[in-house]
Structure formats: C-alpha cells, structure tokens
Amino acid sequence: MDQDPFFRTLRAGGHRLTQARMAVIAALRKASAPLSAAEILASCLAAGARIDRATAYRELEFLASSGIALPVRLEGRSLRYEISDRGHHHHAVCLKCExxxxxxxxxxxxxxxxxxxxxxxxxxxxxxFELFGLCKKCR
Amino acid sequence: MDQDPFFRTLRAGGHRLTQARMAVIAALRKASAPLSAAEILASCLAAGARIDRATAYRELEFLASSGIALPVRLEGRSLRYEISDRGHHHHAVCLKCExxxxxxxxxxxxxxxxxxxxxxxxxxxxxxFELFGLCKKCR
DNA sequence: TTGACAGTGCGACTAAGTCGCATTAATCTT
DNA sequence: AAGATTAATGCGACTTAGTCGCACTGTCAA
Known part of the structure; x- marks a missing residue:
C-alpha cells in the first residue's frame, strides 16, 4: 500500500487514506471504461465498503483535483471518471452497445x-475530442 | 413566412406552424451562441409567447429531429441548441467569461x-471537438 | 492513547429534464 | 365559414444527477 504512487501522493499532501478513498480508487482501477458516480458507488458497495452517495461524489471531485481521477464528460451522458495513469487518450462511444x-x-x-x-x-x-458511432463488433 | 426554408420543410412534413414552434425558431435565430432550453424558454417568454417549460423541451427535441436545431453538448454544461444553417463548426468555450x-x-x-x-x-x-481555455479578450 | 480535524453520513435541497393525460388550436375538408 | 381531425400544448407530478450544511466519526501524528 505504501509503495502505491497514488497513496504516496495523497499522504505527501497530508490526506488520509480512508476506507472510502481506497474503495473509490480500487473501483476506478478495476474499471475498463470511465464510470459514473453511481456506478462507482455501486462498485464500492459491492466490494463491501459502506459509503454514502455524497461521499462518493465528494471523493471523486477530490481525486480529480488531486490528479488521480480524470473527469470524462461524454455528450449526453452524466459525468464519468477514469483513473489517470493511462496516458492521454480520447474516447469512441458506440451508439449501439454503449x-x-x-x-x-x-x-x-x-x-x-x-x-x-x-x-x-x-x-x-x-x-x-470524441467519436460517436459504431464499434467494430456492432457495425 | 411561406418562403422560409425551415417553415417549408415543416409544412412538407405535415407539421404545424404553432406559436410555440415559431417562437422557438425565432429565439434560435436571434441567438449568437448555443442556448440552453431554459434560456430559449426565457427568450420566448420575453418575446411575448406564452409557452410552457415542457413545450420548450419537446419543441427543441422535435426541431433537432427535424434537422432545424442542432444539439450542442459542451462538457459541464447542460444541453444547448443552435440553429442548423450555419455550416459545420466546432466550439471554443472561454473558462473565464463563459x-x-x-x-x-x-x-x-x-x-x-x-x-x-x-x-x-x-x-x-x-x-x-471542443476547446476550453481563454478567449482573445480574457487571456 | 488521545486530540485535532479531515472526512463521513444523513437528509433536505436544487437543477435539468421527462411523462401521462386532458385540453386547445392549427389545418383540412366541405 | 363551420366543423372535424389530431398535432401540439399546459399542467403537474415525477426522476435523475448532483450539492450542501451540519453534527459526528475515524485517521494519524505526537
């Protein structure tokens, strides 16, 4: 845990490693696509962490301000987040399989x-910069 | 009125030229930047048309499906619309003056x-494709 | 081990948008 | 010009996404 770069950043900034914080980071790490706050909350709850809706929102905002989470706003969808250590990229949204x-x-x-x-x-x-259309499988 | 290309399109499609419809189109025409449903409603009301919130939303959706209005979803902002006869373009949003x-x-x-x-x-x-930053005046 | 205070849960709130349904008004027909 | 037809409207209740204040709690440094 202490060798995790994100955890080190947080501690260096004087922030606590709370259950909620670690659960949210874990949820982001586990995800293969950007997740909404509701999905992240569900993921945390499923993993056994008892965290509140408001906490999930606040935590995501905090992680975004710390550069750990990256807000992804794709048109027509609610705000999503992804983990920030995957390099600069854009998104292609399939209109059929979502x-x-x-x-x-x-x-x-x-x-x-x-x-x-x-x-x-x-x-x-x-x-x-976002693409909307049909993915390989759906077209 | 009958020579207006949008009005002709609507009539050709069997749609009515109602007060609300014309007020919304007028509001979109008058605008110099994409407007939210709330702003369009306000603009219509200010122009003297008595139209309901739900009507404004439904009308905008309808006009979008008819190709007369163009939905513009800029990250972090609510859905906006602009009139569709201005040619393909993108948007640059100033984070200071909005x-x-x-x-x-x-x-x-x-x-x-x-x-x-x-x-x-x-x-x-x-x-x-959207740019976020500072416009000429604000930087 | 404990004090300080960052972070949390709760609950009430707002903003943006949707929906069903009875009514109204634009257009067609005669 | 007067109905008949039915697209479109207004109303109001609802949903979803997100925010906020405040009292409480859990993390962590000393």
Whole structure:
C-alpha cells in the first residue's frame, strides 16, 4: 500500500487514506471504461465498503483535483471518471452497445488543434475530442 | 413566412406552424451562441409567447429531429441548441467569461479524425471537438 | 492513547429534464 | 365559414444527477 504512487501522493499532501478513498480508487482501477458516480458507488458497495452517495461524489471531485481521477464528460451522458495513469487518450462511444473505447491520441490531430486555436486567437487549456458511432463488433 | 426554408420543410412534413414552434425558431435565430432550453424558454417568454417549460423541451427535441436545431453538448454544461444553417463548426468555450465561440471546421483536423477512426475500426457517425481555455479578450 | 480535524453520513435541497393525460388550436375538408 | 381531425400544448407530478450544511466519526501524528 505504501509503495502505491497514488497513496504516496495523497499522504505527501497530508490526506488520509480512508476506507472510502481506497474503495473509490480500487473501483476506478478495476474499471475498463470511465464510470459514473453511481456506478462507482455501486462498485464500492459491492466490494463491501459502506459509503454514502455524497461521499462518493465528494471523493471523486477530490481525486480529480488531486490528479488521480480524470473527469470524462461524454455528450449526453452524466459525468464519468477514469483513473489517470493511462496516458492521454480520447474516447469512441458506440451508439449501439454503449461501450466506451479508448483511442490513443494522434500527433497530427493535436497539431491540427494547435493550429486551429492559434488561428482564432484562443488559448487552449483543455480540449475534448470524441467519436460517436459504431464499434467494430456492432457495425 | 411561406418562403422560409425551415417553415417549408415543416409544412412538407405535415407539421404545424404553432406559436410555440415559431417562437422557438425565432429565439434560435436571434441567438449568437448555443442556448440552453431554459434560456430559449426565457427568450420566448420575453418575446411575448406564452409557452410552457415542457413545450420548450419537446419543441427543441422535435426541431433537432427535424434537422432545424442542432444539439450542442459542451462538457459541464447542460444541453444547448443552435440553429442548423450555419455550416459545420466546432466550439471554443472561454473558462473565464463563459462565452462560446464558433470555430470553423478544419480540413486537416477532420482528415486526422478519419484516419484515427480507421485505425481502431470504428465507424464514426458523429464527432465532438471542443476547446476550453481563454478567449482573445480574457487571456 | 488521545486530540485535532479531515472526512463521513444523513437528509433536505436544487437543477435539468421527462411523462401521462386532458385540453386547445392549427389545418383540412366541405 | 363551420366543423372535424389530431398535432401540439399546459399542467403537474415525477426522476435523475448532483450539492450542501451540519453534527459526528475515524485517521494519524505526537
């Protein structure tokens, strides 16, 4: 536990390793796609942790501010979170099976973005790029 | 009124030109940035149309399904709509002044998207590309 | 082992959106 | 111009996602 980089970060920041916190981190780690607060709560409860809805929301917000969880807002869906140690990527959402697939970032795409931003005089702090359609299996 | 392309489309589809419908279309036309249902409702009421909240929501959904309104889902904000006759574009959201700016689509960007999608075997039906940061005035 | 206080549970609240159903009004027909 | 037809509306109750204040509790450093 003490060799876990996230746990070390938290302790270094003076934060406690509570049951709720560890349960939420575990739920995020276990997930293969971004999860909503409700799903994370369910996952924690299923794993035996007795945590409250409000705590789940607060914990996710806290983990996001600590850089451990990454908020993922995909259009039409409620806010989701994923664990932050998977590198920069985008998401492809299948409109049929509802699955969310990770898509590795593409250098040309990022370059195009930078150029577009410069053209309109906009300082980009963050961007969203998402695909909606049919995954390999569903098309 | 009868020469308005949207009105012609609606009539051709057997739909009625009701007060609410025309008020919502007028509100969308008047807007310079995507509006939320609440803002559209307010705009209609301010213009003297007495329409209900539920009607505003239903009308926007209907106009979207008719291709007259375009749903715009920007992360962290509620669903917005814009009029559909302005050509394909993306949005840049200023995190300081909250303004939403239109950004013309970029060919290189779209090309990169196509390539990325092909790589992961995904059939893209729709995509979202948004910038978040500081606009010219705010940076 | 205990004191301090970060974090929690509870419950009440808000915002955004949905839905069923009786009624109204836009359009068609004559 | 007066009905008849039925799309669209208003009302109100409901749902879902998320927030907040406050008293309590569990974590951890001393």
């Amino acid at each position: 699955n969310i697939q990770e898509v590795k970032a593409d250098a040309a795409l990022e370059a195009a973005e930078t150029r577009v931003a410069k053209r309109v005089g906009f300082t980009v702090l963050r961007h969203a | 303004n939403i700016q239109e950004v013309k689509a970029d060919a290189a960007l779209e090309a990169a998207e196509t390539r990325v999608a092909k790589r992961v075997g995904f059939t893209v039906l729709r995509h979202a």
